[in-house]
Amino acid sequence: MRKEMKSRPDAAVSPVVGVMLMLVVVIIIAAVVSAFAGGLSTSERKAPVAVLDIDIASVSNAGEMPPWGDGYYVPTMTIRHVSGDPLPTRDLKIITYFRNSSGAVNVGNLQGEVAVSGNDAWNYFTKSQYSGVFFINDPKRFGTGAIQNSPGRENWFGNASAILQPGDILTTPAQFCGNYNDNHLASSPHVNPGMNYLFGFNVSDPKNRFQPGAIAEIKVVHIPSGKSIYDGEVALA
Secondary structure, three states: OOOOOOOOOOOOHHHHHHHHHHHHHHHHHHHHHHHHHHHHHHHOOOOOOEEEEEEEEEEEEOOOOOOOOOOOEEEEEEEEEEEEOOEEHHHEEEEEEEEOOOOOEEEEEEEOOOEEEOOOOOOOOOOOOEEEOOEEOOHHHHOOOOOEOOOOOOOEOOOOOOEEOOOOEEEOOHHHOOOOOOOOOOOOOOOOHHHHHHHOOOOOOHHHOOOOOOEEEEEEEEOOOOEEEEEEEEEOO
């Protein structure tokens, strides 16, 4: 007697379930990848756009008051915001490169609100007083000067209030690094602690050849995006 084989209705269930599980897994993986990629795109910060003009003086006369005297000479640096977006200085990093007389490249790095102290031979910026390495020289917004008896001031580079706007100038404390009528010649410049911090060595020491015609490379980096706002070579005056 021939027996008839009856088909089981659940015979095709396993392949269908397997295909459905594979689809679910693929959809979950795609969702995770999409969310991760979206997170990367939203977390990337856009760099501000600004035109900056940088001047570096190996010696600048900070106290000349003719005909009474010759003042004193001191190195200094300024960064002028010519045009573009406002720049919160706490979001900026300044990197300097300078090749000294021995051929070695000195690298300086300024990030955040950094205080430097003066010299007891100076009347307005003594060893127990402080200035920012850079500060925004705008008396209307911040009042005059940049010297404090304790570290920290709203116009110092790196301070939350120190937002560099078009027309603003960042400067080192050259104007405080001496006294009225010190009569120091250009061949014997005063030390500027702000400049020494910026470049990582004593720029007033003649053996380092920080002199007119020498070249310094300057980078101004927007920290959140990691992109450079300024990157160029500057000839010393």
